[in-house]
Amino acid sequence: MQDDALKWNTRHKENPPPTQPLELLKTHIHKAKVGKALDIACGMGRNSRFMRECGFCVDSVDISTYAISALQGEHNINAQCVDLDTFKIPKQSYDLICKSYFLERRLFPYMVEGLKKDGILIFETFIQSPVESQNAFTSDSSHLLRKNELLRAFLDLEILFYEETLITREKDSSLALVARLVAQKR
Ligand SMILES: C[S@@+](CC[C@H](N)C(=O)[O-])C[C@H]1O[C@@H](n2cnc3c(N)ncnc32)[C@H](O)[C@@H]1O
Numbered sequence: 001m002q003d004d005a006l007k008w009n010t011r012h013k014e015n016p017p018p019t020q021p022l023e024l025l026k027t028h029i030h031k032a033k034v035g036k037a038l039d040i041a042c043g044m045g046r047n048s049r050f051m052r053e054c055g056f057c058v059d060s061v062d063i064s065t066y067a068i069s070a071l072q073g074e075h076n077i078n079a080q081c082v083d084l085d086t087f088k089i090p091k092q093s094y095d096l097i098c099k100s101y102f103l104e105r106r107l108f109p110y111m112v113e114g115l116k117k118d119g120i121l122i123f124e125t126f127i128q129s130p131v132e133s134q135n136a137f138t139s140d141s142s143h144l145l146r147k148n149e150l151l152r153a154f155l156d157l158e159i160l161f162y163e164e165t166l167i168t169r170e171k172d173s174s175l176a177l178v179a180r181l182v183a184q185k186r
Helices: 002-014 023-031 046-053 065-071 105-114 149-153
Strands: 036-040 057-062 077-081 094-100 115-126 158-168 175-184
Touching: 002 065, 023 046, 023 094, 023 115, 023 158, 023 175, 036 046, 036 105, 046 057, 046 077, 046 094, 057 065, 065 077, 094 105, 105 115, 149 158, 149 175
Parallel strands: 036 057, 036 094, 057 077, 094 115
Antiparallel strands: 115 175, 158 175
16 A cells, blocks of 8 residues: 555656546536535545535545645545555445546445445546557556446446547547446436
8 A cells, every 4th residue: 555655646746637627527417416426546636626516525535645635624525545455435325426547346346336326426447458558657457447348347337328439638648548437326
């Protein structure tokens, strides 16, 4: 945990991530009942703050002490430093769960359990592709989805939106393949 925390502290300080919330979240947040939200691997909190601005009370979790301390004390954000390799999501607790650009497959069933009835899951991250493998940041392929993997993993939920698409990264204009999923627990 210590090594990961240090690595991510440095990365957040030296290469500040985007501050704009995820477009997928902006587009689909209205589908969730306003209530409690969970931001998994929240980073510097762009999605946490957006959910809070939309009226949600947000639990924000990340391993980076630097990222979490930036969020601590903010109104309606409960920021906690946790290792998602072992973290357990409380059952039937959230109206909205957001996970962007972090992949820990062990969490998939806990994410489904963590949603309340009619709760919404919004999930976006990289897919393995020839384009993506040129990028050192995600050179560990275990941190990349396979094609259709995200869709298959959440078929117990109602899929409201799914796509796999190329994006241009803000930081260096490189191309990357991503999967975007919006799903609802019935
Ligand atoms: C690419 S950033 C994405 C941040 C945020 N979701 C966003 O889209 O701006 C990945 C985040 O995962 C966090 N992370 C990496 N490994 C982790 C772990 N084992 N437990 C908790 N958080 C972790 C990092 O600290 C980092 O903030």
